[in-house]
Amino acid sequence: MEELTLPVWLTTAVVSGVLVHQVIFKRFEVDTHPVVIAVSFFSAPSFLAYILRHYTVQYATSSTITAWLLVATFTSSVWMSMLLYRGFFHPLSKFPGPLPARFTKLWALTQAAKTHLKWYQVDAELHRKYGDFVRTGPRELSIIDPQAIPLILGFSSKTFKGPFYDSMEDSVSTTRDKIFHKQRRKVWDSSMKQLLTTYSPQLEEFTDTLLKRIKINLGKAITINELAVHYSFDVMTQLAYGQSEGFVDGSCSEAANKFLSGMKNGVDAIGLLNQVPWMLTLLTTFAGLGGPMKAYNDWSNQALEDRKKRGMKAPDLMEQLLQNTKQDRKGNSLLFAESRVIIGAGGDTTATALSEIFILLAHRPEYIKKIREEMDPIFATSKYSCQAVYPVLESVINETLRLYPPVLFGSPRVTPPQGLQIGDKWIPGDMVVYMPSWQLHHDARNFVDPDDFVPERWTSKPEMILNRSAFLPFLIGPNNCPGRPLAMMELRSVIARTLNEFDVSFPLRFEFEEVKFFRNVKDHFLAGVPKQDLVFTARKS
Template identity: 45%
Template sequence: MASLTGAVLLQPLLLAIALHEFVLRRVEVDHLVLHGISICTAGFLILVQWIGFSDAFLLSTIFWGSLSIWTLLYRAFWHPLNLFPGPYGAKLSKWWTTKNTWTTRWHMHRVHQVLHSKYGDYVRTGPREISVYDPAAIGPILGLSSKSLKGPFYDIMEETLHMNRNQAFHKQRRRIWDNAMKNSLSDYAPRVEEFTDQLLNRLRNANGMPVLLLECCAHYSYDVMSDLAFGKPMGFIKGEQNDVAESILKTLSDGLDAMGLIYHVPWFMNAISVLTSIAGPLKAWRDWSVLSMSERLALETKRSDIVEHLINKTPKTPEGNELLYGESRLIISAGSETTATALTFILVQLATHPSVMHSVRKEYRESQATYSCQRSLPFLDAVIHESMRLWPSLFFLGQRVTPPEGLQLGSTFIPGNTIVQLQPFVIHRDPRSFVRPDEFIPERWTTRRELVLNKDAFFPFSTGPYDCVGKRLAYMEMRSVITKVVGEFDVCLPEDFKKEVYWGDVRDHITAAAPPDQEVMFLKLGASKP
């Protein structure tokens, strides 16, 4: 160690500063974590060979210590986003968000309400991140003419319609998806109704005894989406699921807490996604989906549904098959969780607002002669809108990155290459857009439209070129379940149910998470509680 002169000891410090100023400040490296670890490990081993372990360890310590200190100083004092207010810890590291997610027990949506109240519409919530609560910013950030691109979160998994940042690829693939939805939803609607009838049989067999609400809704949505993706349901509604299907659902459900923690640090997610693809429950999920899609590809009988259109428009190559494998997983994971949560929240709202449930039932009965889950029922759609306004399936929308020239939002200028995130949970409850924003008032979408001051501030499915491609299918499922359930049952909660406790228990993962242990009774109309 004595052989290292002052000049030599200065070199790792200068190298660290140069790396930060000429690379890390200018290049997005979230997707290069494993590459960086590999390069640094190789460099350290080479140093060990040249100068011995002790000296190599000393130089590495100086380098990493200098890089860390310089990075923190830059973020704290010289970063362009220092003009924006926000918690001090958030400007230093996104681990601030992860820590708060843990300490609040996955209630960051409530933290964001406090941040908005304390700091205003534009709050620095990360070293290069601004959380936006201004309804006027929705269009410029998400709209069709926006120059903002997807953020590093979309690099963490395989390439699909959703998980990619290539605009040209997305535009081409989205056109295929839109045409598939347009051409096949009418043919797929009877399948949706069949699964709803299976759900009704399950509720009838419960004979008014309590059932786990989220479980019922999840089983329904997973069966619908697996039938859509692979041509066969998982068998959850009928209780015919095999051990593999049970394991897959458990893996996806149990992993949500972890995903809610690390969602905010995409570089970490990117690193572990490589490891989870090698072994573990997510590998089992991938292997099962590949097998199921392979069987679907081999089907001789063609089905008229969305995936059949995707198959027909995807190259018959290994790369094309990988795309279909990834998108089959996207259909199930993204489509099932969000719809199950939305259905759960709507049914709880109906149970706690019996007059609203009776109005939905009346509307359904009056329109039964022309009923279709593809058609709008005004008051039912208003109930769906209002429930999703208060409790959207996604509390945080995906990251966007401002263009290099920056983004002017009214009087606020956001520098270029800044990650911006919109918060539907907060914006949907903004009194500038909705009168009495914390109250469940479905009529605000029908007969009391004066209670909606800014309709554009309602965006539970996002908006613009990256909005939810499955929105129409989700509405079909929700209309089918809600109309048929309330047409036959009263939805009742236990006598000790406290709505403040229930809604206070809703967590934010990547999707909103309803309390899993809430029981509900579905009583045949005219029957009394058992």
């Protein structure tokens, strides 16, 4: 039998590359398995060299070089086929957007890096230039058309979570399995409902500790971000593991301090890599080898094991989750992942909101006065409860969450196989779409004077809210935040009780520029608020 010549081998490699792209890469989310692809690529030359060495004569002495040449040819063929398809024949070709974004999500990563993690600002500029539908990746659209909100995020939506969620551990927040999510969400909702009936006194104890720390530092500059993080993480570690870590009063362990520092150091990487999910998958896969996430994972795993042995000493969310989770390997992995969801999602978002509210109140003291006018009679009659809704206080909280949302991530979804009709736009099936909350919150079609801080829109000026469904700090639909009631309890407790005892202001001779300050907020999945010192003093009026 005559041996194949090199041109035939190369032609076969080219044809194989095109077929692999057409049959596999176009039809499956292979980018969610970067380790498999990497292993296949680097092992292929050895396999080919073995074939060439043992089953051919003319390539026996140059088998390794020939094998690498064939693999390079195959890879180039895959990429050429992919780039041609993405650039000129893709179903999203009719949608406008920057040219490089058609070919690779690496363009978005470079923009995030170039703007120092301000992708939400890049995205906003793209919408100003191209309109409501912008192609931001090979199979990705950023959408701000208000009509799309219920279709993409609502309870009746037929979309699925995007491939980004495969880069993280499976949990109620990250699973892409709708059936599992529905079952697990019932456990979470039931657990939260039971917890909130008994948790108020414990939450107020955390606020007591916070107020003591403020008293110790009266008249001194306090970094509000740090104070807010310590408070929210004390609340969340107690919820997740039945025991507060003592960040506010300074009694926390060295391991807890290390994990908190690790989280702070790791968020910038997440802010970049969430643009390219397969890179984030690699980061998650190899987190156990070292880096900031390892300290967090090690600490949380040990904290959960200790919680299981210790049992429940005070109300916590983990009690119900433990009772409704099988105690096997899969169940333990789920509990570990969800305990980290409680800490990460619950702690950072509330801390961001607290920081922003206090900064805005220091800048706009007239709202301190309005909150006190509402709350003073309530405190005087001992009828205060962090579970109750107080219109003025609630309006300041809601307006802060609208104007400067703590979560900037667009929560990507995949369109159903049959596609999705939004107004006069048809989105093909199996495309990634997302709706950025910052842009929706700042859209004049949804809110009158969207760039202005007007808490009254939530009370005496409801006509300033044109589209209530566009208010997305906790998302909407089946994937809305299960911790919303608790987060609001924390915000009410801290803001109301702090203003009841203290005045808050900026340090002397410090000139605060609101627009400039908030333009420096980073987008690393959550909002990264610049550090800001505030001064608390005894209340004068």
